[in-house]
Amino acid sequence: MPDPSSSVVFLTGASSGIGAATAQLLVERGHKVYATARRLDRLQALRDNLPAGQQGRIHIATMDVTDVQAQSDAIADCVARFGQLDVVVPNAGLGIFANLAEADLQDWHTMVEVNINGVLTTVHTALPHLIAAKGLVIFIGSVASRNVFAFSGIYCATKHAVLAMGEAIRQDLKGKVASTTICPGAVDTDFIEQTRDTELLNQYRPNFKKGMRPSFIAEHVLLAIEHRGKGVISDITLRPDLA
Ligand code: NJP
Numbered sequence: 058m059p060d061p062s063s064s065v066v067f068l069t070g071a072s073s074g075i076g077a078a079t080a081q082l083l084v085e086r087g088h089k090v091y092a093t094a095r096r097l098d099r100l101q102a103l104r105d106n107l108p109a110g111q112q113g114r115i116h117i118a119t120m121d122v123t124d125v126q127a128q129s130d131a132i133a134d135c136v137a138r139f140g141q142l143d144v145v146v147p148n149a150g151l152g153i154f155a156n157l158a159e160a161d162l163q164d165w166h167t168m169v170e171v172n173i174n175g176v177l178t179t180v181h182t183a184l185p186h187l188i189a190a191k192g193l194v195i196f197i198g199s200v201a202s203r204n205v206f207a208f209s210g211i212y213c214a215t216k217h218a219v220l221a222m223g224e225a226i227r228q229d230l231k232g233k234v235a236s237t238t239i240c241p242g243a244v245d246t247d248f249i250e251q252t253r254d255t256e257l258l259n260q261y262r263p264n265f266k267k268g269m270r271p272s273f274i275a276e277h278v279l280l281a282i283e284h285r286g287k288g289v290i291s292d293i294t295l296r297p298d299l300a
Pocket of ligand 1: 096
């Protein structure tokens with residue numbers, strides 16, 4: 058089992074929101090993070106804002122989760138740099154909200170490509186390393202993993218799939234790889250800005266603005282990693298306080 062106080066973590070979607078907060082917290086607590094996303098300037102800012110003494114524990118790399126070869130190269134590079142891979146956090150994801158009747162087919166395909174296929178690629182590619190390390194996959198699901206909400210049905214379908222993946226690992230890889238699925242409600246990130254329907258955007262944006270801080274979700278990623286050996290948080294739902 059990996060050392061719960063010093064793990065090597067492969068993270069996607071590290072350029073903003075929950076991913077950036079997770080990278081920052083894990084590095085601060087002594088873990089090594091291979092932080093990926095498409096936007097290099099955001100990744101550089103994330104690294105540069107860390108205290109100089111912590112910057113050696115993060116490696117940033119541009120990567121699109123829909124590019125299978127790029128993920129394979131990145132995971133190989135992570136293992137080559139840090140010597141092992143203990144935890145993956147396939148956090149990259151997006152939701153584009155629209156009424157089904159007016160939705161763009163390409164938006165549905167993008168959500169499936171990133172939220173399902175991107176996550177599957179991370180997990181499948183990392184699996185041999187995770188088995189060797191008796192490692193952990195931490196999925197970022199959603200309250201949409203168990204419920205279906207109006208105007209976001211396809212996003213909900215992708216997050217149902219994420220919850221199923223976590224459960225599949227728990228059952229098929231018992232004793233080999235652990236899995237945690239964190240299911241948040243609204244978090245104050247750039248997430249809602251993917252929605253182009255201005256009426257829906259204006260309706261939803263205030264709820265996300267008063268949502269949880271991304272650092273609160275990051276704290277639960279840390280908890281799942283640092284509690285290895287004591288127990289596994291299989292799945293946990295986090296909601297805004299008194300919302
Ligand atoms: O959103 P945001 P969150 N390849 O927009 C990356 C879930 N969630 O932090 O590539 C690689 O700040 C993108 O990076 P970039 C949600 O479903 C959220 O809230 O540079 N990366 C960025 O780093 C998602 O799974 C809420 O554009 C790609 C990141 O994804 C996770 O939380 C509620 C990519 C998105 O950061 C993080 O989202 C909930 C690609 N093709 C679940 N496409 C919430 N915020 O309320 C996107 O239940 N990214």
